[in-house]
Amino acid sequence: MKIATYNVNGINGRLPVLLRWLEEAQPDIVCLQELKAPQERFPIDAINAAGYNAIWHGQKSWNGVAILARDMEITEVQRSLPGDPEDQQSRYIEAIINQIVICCLYLPNGNPYPGPKFDYKLSWIKRLKKRTNQFIDMDLPAILIGDFNIIPTPLDVYKPERWEDNALYRIEVRKAYQQLLKKGWLDSIRSLYPDEQIFTFWDYLYKSYDRNAGMRLDHILLSPYIAGRLSGGNVDKHVRGWEKSSDHAPVWISLE
Template sequence: MALTFATWNINSIRVRSGLVKGWLDRNPDCTLLGLQEVKCEDGQFPEIFAQAGLHTALVGQKGYNGVAFISRRPLEITCRALPGFEDPAARYIEAELEGIRFGNLYLPNGNSGGEAGYATKLAFFAALRRRALAFLQAGQPFVFMGDFNVCPTDADCAPNALEAYDALKRPQTREAFRRLLWVGLTDAWRALHPDGRAYTFWDYQGASFARDSGLRIDLILLSPQLADRLVSVHIDRDERALERPSDHVPVSATLNWP
């Protein structure tokens, strides 16, 4: 059997609910979609998804942040915040589906708030690493997916797309990401596409999409049991060319599971 899931920073679900519904209609094999930056409070999530028979779960916040799931099957929500990360922002939701834990995350950008803001970014990475270690110790298959706000290597950032000391590519940021990977996780895209450039985000300014001056910051990380089952990964670049798009595009993965 195959299980397909996806992540997408939608940059306001109320503005772009039609884009999400259209994408789901065109991708009927996608069982679970994790959204970030939904930018709405609980109770404000658009009703069109429930009306279509889809299951939704939200950790919301007024005007900022916010993470959500849209699923074709019932979900068991296991966490509404990242354990061990002390911050009121709505940045993490976790669910179990088909025996897999899915952690849907919106990691802090780290460019605002000075060094305290950047420390919050590193603290999220550290808490996520501890969560991964807990799952690994328990033998629990899991996925972390979402907007990680990190360009893991220079190949994941178009030349001159970011300032030299931007928080998305500072050495400490990349080190924190590597520390997360090195517990035994696999970056799904790079597992199947080890070389070359492919982006998931293009800024609205400076004709970034037309110039293909993008970043790969929307990632899917797989635990060892799932990395062995990986079949394909797709970055849906075409979504960025639609009218009033998000500045991010969906990234999907398919596993042979169970």
């Protein structure tokens, strides 16, 4: 089974790119972030025509998450991260597919640091840890997947010394990410490529993609119950080079 995440950076504007990639890569489950479309403007007809069922939580102009599945039923669990009933941002959707809990997330960026956006990011991570600890404690097959907006280590960014005061790389968020791993979550791509510099995002400015001046922001974490099924994975970097593509590239893993 092939499971992927892709920050599409505007699903309607980049729909041809998404459909092209779906046809080429043929993933079984796909988590999307940054739909940037209200609920009623999600292109469900085109997604269905490509062979996928979908659930989604849209938001006008910003955020938005979705889960797609090919030839499998999607049972929605919830479409917001528990812990803050006042939070109206569309950043989390959770479902069960093929007896696996799929948690599609678009973690807050947090910039500028310091400030309320960074505080919101830390509180969001705290809520995420509380929810996902339940999966570990119950020994469930679960996947945390999406755009974490976290650069985990110096290996995961071009020129890390430039990012010390950026909310993507602040020590607080890197420690929070490591705490997830210590709880038992497996960083699937890093486990497959322990020493390689792998990026999933390249800014549109300064020819970042051409220079491979990127960062790794998109992650797929596996609970201990399912981690042993990991058989492969990679980043479809070439998709970032397509015309009118997102500034992120799709990331995927395969499970036995």
